[in-house]
Amino acid sequence: MPNWLGATARQRREAIEGYLFTGPVLLGLVFFALFPVVASLYTSLNRWDLIQPMEFVGLKNYVDLFDDDTYKLTVRNTLYFSAGIIPLGIVGALCLALLVDRQRRGVNLFRTLYFMPVVTSVVAVGLVWAWLLDTDFGLVNTLLGQVGIAGPKWLTSVEWAMPSVILITAWHGVGYNMVIFLAGLQGIPDHLYEAAQIDGANAWQRFASVTFPLLTPTTFFIAVMSVISSFQAFGLIYIVTMGGPANATNVLVFYLWQNAFTFQGKMGYASAMAWVLGLAILALTLAQMALAKRWVFYE
Template identity: 55%
Template sequence: MLLPNLAGFAVFTCWPVVASFFLSFTKWDLLQPIQFVGLQNYMDLFSDETFIKVFWNTLYFTAVSVPIGIALSLLLAIALNQGLRGMKFYRAAYFLPVVSSMVAVAVIWQWIYNPEYGLLNFLLSLIGISGPNWLTSTTWAMPAVILTSIWKGLGFNMLIFLAGLQGIPEHYYEAAEMDGANWLQKFWRITVPLLSPTTFFVTVMAVINSFQVFDSVYLMTQGGPARSTSVMVHYIYENAFQFFRMGYASAMSYVLFFVIALITLVQFWRQKNHSFY
């Protein structure tokens, strides 16, 4: 019964991973015969100014989107963990963007960011601020993409935090109240420590997903303007399917893999040593 699934996994996952590793040591444009070049592709990466730029763009995207997204998700989960009427509706509403198509989300946010009739600039004009051309500005394009990505994934992290909050025994809070603890002390002394495993999981997944961001960049800015929003996966896509540099794209893919693996291992090591949070 497992054979069809295992066969699909082997053909469409395992084989491409092995093949791309082999291709990372070659030069191949899909038309000419494969030419073995050894480590040349990896060495070229360090002299490729575009690769260095998109690598820093990816770090920028991760450094901004991950902590803000996690903080907002936690606050939202705490708010939606209250026993008030209509909470099920609000939970579903906040989770709706997660299951929405990224194409639909991109279209909506492109309208919101429109410099002439977009909702965001209209709201800014009400308080006397002239909004920028969000998606065509080298300064504001990346923050705009980051905001969209945070909004898209907010509901998923919220749901994970909500499950973690509901797993904290209520008698801890009751005992803290009897000792005279206020809401802030209960949050820092009870909620944060007991949510550490949940926070660790959310952080690891958020970092991995942020390093692999592609769809929001591709749909909203195409990596522009002047590559200010181009990230690693987008540059890999360009080299593989627009420039047909399959070997070079494969090398970049494995560099991305090793960067993600290294960061994930560091996170696990710090969590194991009780120093992550």
């Protein structure tokens, strides 16, 4: 029987059940996502070391960012890191996905091998790579030495540290993008390739005219996610270089963490950095979405 809201008892019961099912998630979202976001905005307007009471300073923390040389350096380093990791991550993953797309003997083994770094702890990855790239005793320089090349100081010179971190990060994450590309590749209907082949298209033409255009939605997704994650790089840098040498690999989130926890708690300043970073990522994502109309093709 309908009640005054027009819902039957069954509909009401189902609605209550629905809220109960989603309740825990909603509570989690409010307490562990929404509340911290709002709290960090408020914190960014204060001077706060976590211990003493907050002191309201208005927009001072935001203004100070413009006068902080280390912050400017970390912005440049972050852009450098992103410029390296995004193309490398996308192109590398696409190549790997193309390699393991076709069902050949042993292909599943290679898919697994390529994906394994993704499920390996970032700490283990960082420590192993630090040893591999050791200047004097690392495997990489030892092998280079055997062919007469004096290997560089991969992680301890200002010039090589960031490229090394980019390579390690790419190695660690490329498998994830590969799986997404693989899903995209396998969603391309075979009849399009057959039609292209009948038209006389060679392998490159089939890739350029069929595969790549139909992969653009996947590429777009990966590009957006790569931009976001590259701006949030932290784990490997913490393990491998600690932002050094001489701040050569100090990126935005690492500097943010230093301010929040190691400089006697500049929590307000760190929150301001987080908000600027968040807004920058939002702006970049919106820009990517706007540009997507020009190059992303949906079937």
